[in-house]
Amino acid sequence: MRIRLEPRGQQSALWAYGSPVLAVILTLIVAAVIFALLGKNPGHSLYTYFIAPLVNATARPELLVKATPLVLIGVGLSLGFRANVWNIGAEGQYTLGAIAGGGLALWLHDSESHLLLPAMVIAGVLGGMAWAAIPALLRTRFNANEILTSLMLTYVAQQLLIYLVVGPWKDPEGYGFPQSRLFQEAATLPILVPGTRIHLGVLFALLAVGLGWLVLSKSAIGFQLKVIGLAPRAARYAGFKEPRLIWLSLLLGGGLAGLAGLIEVASTVGQLTTQISPGYGFTAIIVAFLGRLNPVGVLFAGLILALSYLGGEVAQIELAMPSAVTGIFQGILLFFLLACDLLILYRVKIEWREAVGARP
Amino acid sequence: MGDERLAGRATAPGGAPPRLQLTGIVKQFPGCLANDHVDLAVQPGEIHALLGENGAGKSTLVKIVYGILRPDAGEIRWQGEPVRIANPGFARKLGIGVVFQHFSLFEGLTAAENIALGINDAAARRGLKARIAEVSATYGLAIEPDRAVHDLSVGERQRIEIVRCLIQNPQLLIMDEPTSVLTPQEIDRLFTILRRLAAEGRSILYISHKLEEIAALCQHATILRQGRVVAEADPQRESAARLAELMIGSELKSLKHGAAQNGAAAPRLVVQHLSLASTQRFGTDLKDVSFSVAGGEILGIGGVAGNGQTELMSALIGETLCERAEAIAIDGNPVGKLGPELRRRRGAAFVPEERNGHGAVGEMTLSENGYLSAHHRLNLVRHGLIDAAAAVRFARRVIEGFDVRTSGTAAKARSLSGGNLQKFIVGRELLQAPGVLVINQPTWGVDAGAAAAIHQALLDLVGSGTAVLIISQDLDEIFAICNRIAVINHGRLSAARPVDAVTLQEIGLLMGAVQNQAGKDADDAHPA
Numbered sequence: 001m002r003i004r005l006e007p008r009g010q011q012s013a014l015w016a017y018g019s020p021v022l023a024v025i026l027t028l029i030v031a032a033v034i035f036a037l038l039g040k041n042p043g044h045s046l047y048t049y050f051i052a053p054l055v056n057a058t059a060r061p062e063l064l065v066k067a068t069p070l071v072l073i074g075v076g077l078s079l080g081f082r083a084n085v086w087n088i089g090a091e092g093q094y095t096l097g098a099i100a101g102g103g104l105a106l107w108l109h110d111s112e113s114h115l116l117l118p119a120m121v122i123a124g125v126l127g128g129m130a131w132a133a134i135p136a137l138l139r140t141r142f143n144a145n146e147i148l149t150s151l152m153l154t155y156v157a158q159q160l161l162i163y164l165v166v167g168p169w170k171d172p173e174g175y176g177f178p179q180s181r182l183f184q185e186a187a188t189l190p191i192l193v194p195g196t197r198i199h200l201g202v203l204f205a206l207l208a209v210g211l212g213w214l215v216l217s218k219s220a221i222g223f224q225l226k227v228i229g230l231a232p233r234a235a236r237y238a239g240f241k242e243p244r245l246i247w248l249s250l251l252l253g254g255g256l257a258g259l260a261g262l263i264e265v266a267s268t269v270g271q272l273t274t275q276i277s278p279g280y281g282f283t284a285i286i287v288a289f290l291g292r293l294n295p296v297g298v299l300f301a302g303l304i305l306a307l308s309y310l311g312g313e314v315a316q317i318e319l320a321m322p323s324a325v326t327g328i329f330q331g332i333l334l335f336f337l338l339a340c341d342l343l344i345l346y347r348v349k350i351e352w353r354e355a356v357g358a359r360p
Numbered sequence: 361m362g363d364e365r366l367a368g369r370a371t372a373p374g375g376a377p378p379r380l381q382l383t384g385i386v387k388q389f390p391g392c393l394a395n396d397h398v399d400l401a402v403q404p405g406e407i408h409a410l411l412g413e414n415g416a417g418k419s420t421l422v423k424i425v426y427g428i429l430r431p432d433a434g435e436i437r438w439q440g441e442p443v444r445i446a447n448p449g450f451a452r453k454l455g456i457g458v459v460f461q462h463f464s465l466f467e468g469l470t471a472a473e474n475i476a477l478g479i480n481d482a483a484a485r486r487g488l489k490a491r492i493a494e495v496s497a498t499y500g501l502a503i504e505p506d507r508a509v510h511d512l513s514v515g516e517r518q519r520i521e522i523v524r525c526l527i528q529n530p531q532l533l534i535m536d537e538p539t540s541v542l543t544p545q546e547i548d549r550l551f552t553i554l555r556r557l558a559a560e561g562r563s564i565l566y567i568s569h570k571l572e573e574i575a576a577l578c579q580h581a582t583i584l585r586q587g588r589v590v591a592e593a594d595p596q597r598e599s600a601a602r603l604a605e606l607m608i609g610s611e612l613k614s615l616k617h618g619a620a621q622n623g624a625a626a627p628r629l630v631v632q633h634l635s636l637a638s639t640q641r642f643g644t645d646l647k648d649v650s651f652s653v654a655g656g657e658i659l660g661i662g663g664v665a666g667n668g669q670t671e672l673m674s675a676l677i678g679e680t681l682c683e684r685a686e687a688i689a690i691d692g693n694p695v696g697k698l699g700p701e702l703r704r705r706r707g708a709a710f711v712p713e714e715r716n717g718h719g720a721v722g723e724m725t726l727s728e729n730g731y732l733s734a735h736h737r738l739n740l741v742r743h744g745l746i747d748a749a750a751a752v753r754f755a756r757r758v759i760e761g762f763d764v765r766t767s768g769t770a771a772k773a774r775s776l777s778g779g780n781l782q783k784f785i786v787g788r789e790l791l792q793a794p795g796v797l798v799i800n801q802p803t804w805g806v807d808a809g810a811a812a813a814i815h816q817a818l819l820d821l822v823g824s825g826t827a828v829l830i831i832s833q834d835l836d837e838i839f840a841i842c843n844r845i846a847v848i849n850h851g852r853l854s855a856a857r858p859v860d861a862v863t864l865q866e867i868g869l870l871m872g873a874v875q876n877q878a879g880k881d882a883d884d885a886h887p888a
Contacts, residue, residue, distance in 0.1 A: 223746060
């Protein structure tokens with residue numbers, strides 16, 4: 001028997017959407033195996049991990065809260081990935097957004113102005129953009145690979161944050177903990193649904209999905225991004241300017257990541273600490289691909305990955321599992337997604353009879 | 361005319377089995393039956409033509425014989441014995457060699473190194489240089505084993521490929537469209553070599569769609585159309601017109617030229633002293649290229665591939681910008697430093713050689729591909745958003761006006777055949793009513809019907825006062841529709857001359873001018 005991959009000759013529309021579904025199913029199967037190997041009841045564990053957070057009325061709103069940064073970053077990355085601009089450093093841009101916007105709140109910690117929050121939002125966006133501008137400059141000026149530069153800058157950003165919260169921005173009344181003072185009321189995003197943690201940022205995420213969809217499927221700029229990703233020579237032929245599109249992709253991705261970072265520290269976290277992200281910037285890469293680089297798809301993918309975070313928390317409490325399972329499941333999901341995407345361009349053919357070596 | 365399929369000749373007159381016999385070969389690709397019960401018999405010592413248009417299934421058949429593809433059904437017999445050819449290595453062991461249309465040489469390696477790579481047997485690699493020298497001396501295949509391939513002309517590269525085959529002493533040599541990249545003189549030399557090989561009893565399967573060549577070279581022709589054998593013929597007895605009819609399946613319409621050209625028309629596209637370094641490794645730099653094209657005139661630029669055509673096209677489109685704005689002028693406006701969009705706004709339109717990935721985006725729909733180059737002149741953007749309805753209407757006009765066979769404006773460009781996509785791209789540019797049209801390889805890989813339609817459309821366009829520049833490696837095409845011809849060679853362009861005042865031989869000499877000097881000594885040593 002031989003298993004062979006045969007080119008389809010064109011993209012399969014069915015598998016473009018079937019692949020993420022199959023990847024999720026395969027991830028669940030492997031998750032069950034891992035649970036069983038850890039000596040847990042797979043059925044109960046899967047329920048606890050993936051279903052319980054959806055059934056529990058207090059946990060459900062948390063899904064939106066967790067999905068918000070993932071969706072915001074995921075939309076930005078999708079636009080860039082369409083143009084083959086591989087911004088892997090959204091985590092760093094997220095961190096810089098939090099530093100810039102949060103820094104403004106700390107600087108004006110006496111202010112009760114209504115303008116403070118909008119100013120923080122702008123600062124957050126600009127912070128993320130500034131961080132993404134470095135790889136953009138290096139790529140367009142020196143042809144330096146943005147995958148490496150944006151990733152390396154992530155670690156710089158994290159060190160910068162640590163320096164700030166253990167150093168100059170440390171809460172003077174914080175007993176030496178590595179964290180800033182808590183943001184005042186005027187520097188915190190308002191809660192939209194009383195009794196939950198659903199905050200204004202959720203609306204930002206939905207708005208980003210809507211605008212992202214409009215840009216990608218209706219606008220001239222979105223068309224240019226798609227063409228440069230699919231056929232760079234055709235883009236040059238049409239006269240689309242590659243450096244401009246690289247800048248645009250990175251600034252958009254960085255700006256949205258910065259916004260996500262600001263939203264996160266100005267809502268659920270409420271201060272700057274060393275722990276402002278459970279890896280949202282990296283997980284958003286999975287979100288972007290699982291959502292087929294389509295802003296609407298990113299919304300659903302963001303919810304699925306948010307569930308993996310929530311399930312991970314529940315599993316820690318109820319199943320006494322290590323927090324690393326979240327990362328493991330996210331990794332397995334990306335692994336299967338990339339594997340299943342092969343089916344978009346290839347079909348699997350199983351040949352039962354042996355290819356006979358011929359007589360000369 | 362019908363699908364008269366003559367029975368494949370089972371044996372040669374002498375009674376020996378055919379060297380290669382295919383019976384009922386079927387190969388199905390997704391959405392396309394590439395070979396539909398193909399029968400073919402090649403006799404020892406025969407030069408056998410496999411004739412057919414692009415897409416008729418010739419290349420698929422070669423890949424099956426060479427073990428790259430496996431047939432879905434059918435039988436292959438080698439010297440009368442049924443065989444299953446599992447891979448190219450096995451095909452070579454049988455004694456089958458192929459010179460493909462697109463060479464498989466490593467540019468950074470020398471000729472000898474490239475030849476060594478094709479030999480799997482370590483023992484056979486010893487003493488290779490002596491064998492190379494021997495083979496090239498015997499057949500007059502002048503090659504220099506120690507020169508890196510990127511320095512060599514296309515003709516020399518082809519000779520390396522042939523030597524690489526011959527060194528393994530094949531009994532069947534398959535030549536896939538070998539002359540499409542050669543000058544007329546190089547073609548003559550190739551034919552001499554092929555005749556000598558046949559005289560030694562080797563069989564040659566010669567794949568082409570050029571009828572004159574087949575009449576000059578081959579004793580027998582098998583004609584494929586849409587994957588099926590439609591006829592077997594003796595090309596030396598059938599008329600070229602009859603062969604063309606069999607190959608195409610219908611009669612070709614003759615071209616209608618417009619009114620006599622007005623020699624005094626003002627130049628619309630002027631290129632002056634254009635020198636440009638290639639952006640590609642192993643590319644060709646443009647050296648002091650000057651020409652002008654007047655309204656109502658077609659200028660053809662001939663030349664062997666890789667002599668600067670790609671670079672010239674890229675400079676004219678504006679993908680590579682010139683150092684001086686005056687190097688290129690459209691209707692008197694210097695545009696050398698402007699990008700493609702601004703040149704289009706000044707009335708230029710372009711059709712690049714590559715359809716998928718350059719002139720069109722394969723994964724996008726026809727309406728999106730219409731928008732790709734036409735959005736500026738047709739104002740298809742409103743407030744940053746694409747006027748999708750207008751883009752669809754434009755694509756429909758192109759499809760209807762240029763007889764593009766497709767399921768509609770939502771079809772992906774990749775789903776169209778080469779000829780249909782080319783008609784779409786040409787139509788897209790023509791419907792923008794350009795003042796200057798630059799078109800590279802207008803009918804490359806396009807079926808004869810579509811090629812005739814494209815040629816007629818270009819002639820009609822010129823009739824309306826547009827200046828048209830055609831870059832083509834097909835001299836027949838240039839002589840059929842152009843008013844003047846210039847030849848590009850090593851990045852230099854010859855002076856343009858009226859097509860009725862030059863001969864094919866003169867053009868051939870211009871095409872090979874420099875490379876023949878370089879290879880002259882070696883060639884003289886082994887006169888063909």
